[in-house]
Amino acid sequence: MALPYFYINDIVADTLTLDEDTSKHVVQVLRKKVGDDILLTDGKGTKAIATITDDNRKRCAVHLGSREREEEPQPRVCIAISLIKNASRFEWFLEKATEIGVREIIPLLCERTEKEKFRHDRLNNILISAMLQSQQCWLPVLQNPADFGAVLKWGGYDHQFIGHCLPEERRSLTQLSKDLQGSSIVYIGPEGDFTKEEIEAALQHNVTAVMLGDTRLRTETAGIVAAILLRCR
């Protein structure tokens, strides 16, 4: 039986106190006692076995034992994706992107984005759950929403792609991803697609226009197709 697996922001010290939610889960839900072991990750590649030293159900204390370090998953993939009106579809995207091992997610504000509230804490918790559920120890970095034009200038990835549906020249991401080396970012537009001007701006920043298969996809589906094509290559 695998040890129950939890997230903690920082595992530098040798002894630490779990937050109230985690304490409750460990002590009250799982009925763990002093001397029992759990597994912790900091979401930055470290896993540590922790032994309970105080089974207080609000402030459970643990002593950290052996640690293990995992390298960052390769290839590094970032999905920069427009916010969408339907929050549960966006949350679904976050869960699946995490399972697939995407490293960074940038919520985009495009010209046709129908802006919605963005609750970073709530959405980050979805990433944490999905990371733990899939037994990973790297938490995707979730940025705050940013203007598409600004994100184009951020850089940091070897390859840049933009998925759109206009009848302009586009290459197949399937074909391109086959021989790709290094990290990549894909831009996915809102339900109404990127505007011509946005695509033009992307091309001027050396972003390659791509299509994602031969069917018309919803925003969140396009994000997942791109993530899989770039991660599983």
Add this chain to the structure above:
Amino acid sequence: MALPYFYINDIVADTLTLDEDTSKHVVQVLRKKVGDDILLTDGKGTKAIATITDDNRKRCAVHLGSREREEEPQPRVCIAISLIKNASRFEWFLEKATEIGVREIIPLLCERTEKEKFRHDRLNNILISAMLQSQQCWLPVLQNPADFGAVLKWGGYDHQFIGHCLPEERRSLTQLSKDLQGSSIVYIGPEGDFTKEEIEAALQHNVTAVMLGDTRLRTETAGIVAAILLRCR
């Protein structure tokens, strides 16, 4: 502006009456009148422009004009996937598989499947909505749930794969899919995975054991990863 797009079981005759739900949508929601055009598909490759001849909101009648035929999407992909406890996760899988262009879906009853009610009508309506939404005219065939052992004997696909998490020999579906010709079926197990005996039975039916990337995936995510790897190649 694209014509509103609807599904109808059969478009053989030149005049026909829409069912009550569709009539209501066309006449009451979209306020279409006699003489207005809509687009119909039978989900078997045919699209037809239909002109309203009676805007009755329960029995809207139309006359079929020009028809267009699209070939079945290639490559043909079937996902045979265990039912899962959480119905909304299974429904999500159906929607995404349709968007991606999967041709057949077989709900599997495996040894560790936690059986749930299966409402064919409700689930088929999800497929229809997703087909229309993604502007396709081929509706995936949704089978009724069947025992894994029985489905292994059905045949009908050029290549057969089984995704599992046991530490047995497996090949990478990404690598295999690169040079694949022809149709394929992938078997995806329940949350608790296939049993050793089920995998053994599959291997005896010339099914190739595969892994889907380097992370641990939920059942419905594994189904989508397999669908994308086999459809977008």
